[in-house]
Amino acid sequence: MSTPKQLSLSPATRAVQALHSLDERTGAVVPGIELSSTFARNADYALLGDYVYGRYGGPTTSHAESVIGALDGSAASLLFGSGMAAFVALLETLETGDHLVLPQVMYHGGLDWVRRLEAKRGIGVTLFDATDPDGLANAMREDTKLVWIESPTNPSWDVIDVAAAADIAHAAGALLAVDSTVAPPVTMQALTLGADVVFQSATKYLNGHSDLTGGVLSLAGDGPLAEELALVRKLQGSVMAPFDAWLLIRGMRTLYLRYEKSSANALAIAEHFDGHPAVEAVLYPGLPSHPGHEVAKRQMTGGFGGMLSLLLKGGEEAARDTARYCQVFFPATSLGGVESLIEHRKTVEGPHSLVAPNLLRLSVGIEDVNDLIGDLEQAMERAG
Ligand SMILES: Cc1ncc(COP(=O)(O)O)c(C=O)c1O
Numbered sequence: 001m002s003t004p005k006q007l008s009l010s011p012a013t014r015a016v017q018a019l020h021s022l023d024e025r026t027g028a029v030v031p032g033i034e035l036s037s038t039f040a041r042n043a044d045y046a047l048l049g050d051y052v053y054g055r056y057g058g059p060t061t062s063h064a065e066s067v068i069g070a071l072d073g074s075a076a077s078l079l080f081g082s083g084m085a086a087f088v089a090l091l092e093t094l095e096t097g098d099h100l101v102l103p104q105v106m107y108h109g110g111l112d113w114v115r116r117l118e119a120k121r122g123i124g125v126t127l128f129d130a131t132d133p134d135g136l137a138n139a140m141r142e143d144t145k146l147v148w149i150e151s152p153t154n155p156s157w158d159v160i161d162v163a164a165a166a167d168i169a170h171a172a173g174a175l176l177a178v179d180s181t182v183a184p185p186v187t188m189q190a191l192t193l194g195a196d197v198v199f200q201s202a203t204k205y206l207n208g209h210s211d212l213t214g215g216v217l218s219l220a221g222d223g224p225l226a227e228e229l230a231l232v233r234k235l236q237g238s239v240m241a242p243f244d245a246w247l248l249i250r251g252m253r254t255l256y257l258r259y260e261k262s263s264a265n266a267l268a269i270a271e272h273f274d275g276h277p278a279v280e281a282v283l284y285p286g287l288p289s290h291p292g293h294e295v296a297k298r299q300m301t302g303g304f305g306g307m308l309s310l311l312l313k314g315g316e317e318a319a320r321d322t323a324r325y326c327q328v329f330f331p332a333t334s335l336g337g338v339e340s341l342i343e344h345r346k347t348v349e350g351p352h353s354l355v356a357p358n359l360l361r362l363s364v365g366i367e368d369v370n371d372l373i374g375d376l377e378q379a380m381e382r383a384g
Pocket residue numbers: 082083084085107109150154179181182201202203213214215334335
């Protein structure tokens with residue numbers, strides 16, 4: 001790999017060129033893939049290179065981590081086999097008796113894990129209402145070690161002020177971790193806003209093609225936390241595999257373009273259905289009527305993303321039927337891919353879900369927006 005050192009390049013250029021990847025031996029401008037799960041030593045038993053064994057990490061995963069590090073502006077970035085594996089690794093650094101604060105509406109798998117942690121590991125947990133301006137401050141305790149926030153929050157897309165959350169966490173001596181899956185570094189620089197850790201499910205926008213699962217933790221510092229996380233990942237065996245890392249490098253080359261187009265499409269859909277006779281409300285931070293719009297404008301400088309929810313006037317049945325009758329949107333879970341997805345979120349989350357029964361979550365892709373609007377129109381009309 002050779003990176004032009006004399007130039008100060010934007011993260012967009014660095015992502016497109018996968019850090020100006022160029023194989024000096026062959027001239028290949030596309031990064032190669034290193035699948036080896038073990039790495040040899042010389043006659044003195046010293047390692048020939050920087051790597052030991054696949055479970056500890058390898059060259060292709062390191063390359064992907066360097067690209068993410070350039071995007072996030074991190075001191076260290078660690079890739080895992082899924083977003084949940086990264087989340088679990090971070091929580092593994094807490095000790096019994098520590099206190100953890102999270103929003104009550106966030107990715108439901110994360111909440112499921114936290115409930116286990118509370119019951120089995122004796123970690124204190126307080127959930128706060130992200131729509132209450134004092135919610136986070138009131139949730140803090142003297143023994144709070146970690147504040148985890150998600151912005152915008154899934155699937156209501158409430159916006160949490162990251163800089164304000166960092167001040168609250170730091171004043172109590174806690175770390176702030178931000179789930180930035182829906183607002184990747186293209187639009188929100190969580191570390192610059194004051195977070196200590198930024199998390200993304202790489203399954204989503206970072207990769208963008210719905211063909212791998214992955215998660216990343218990017219850290220503001222490369223001190224003891226980075227070392228502990230690397231150790232946890234090595235012992236848990238949760239590192240991202242080389243082939244997935246290679247796909248991820250390819251996906252990130254178009255991250256900026258994809259995010260821009262998804263954001264433009266989602267805004268057009270939000271504006272179209274705002275005030276529509278079949279729709280009670282559109283939840284999208286890009287709409288000026290959204291309660292988090294002003295904060296979103298300040299902290300999401302590269303677009304409001306492709307995620308939005310529609311609350312249907314016809315209730316749960318109309319929502320489920322609309323999803324069922326779509327022909328362009330795929331009725332599938334996940335988000336952040338080039339193809340548009342629709343789901344009845346309450347059904348997907350199960351009986352514990354706090355999500356409104358008339359809510360449809362859309363992950364808007366990069367298709368022709370008129371096809372997407374037309375599809376929703378015909379499905380809503382059929383659903384009555
Ligand atoms: C906001 C958010 N955070 C975390 C996750 C978990 O990531 P993964 O599915 O890659 O484990 C998801 C998955 O849907 C998500 O949407």
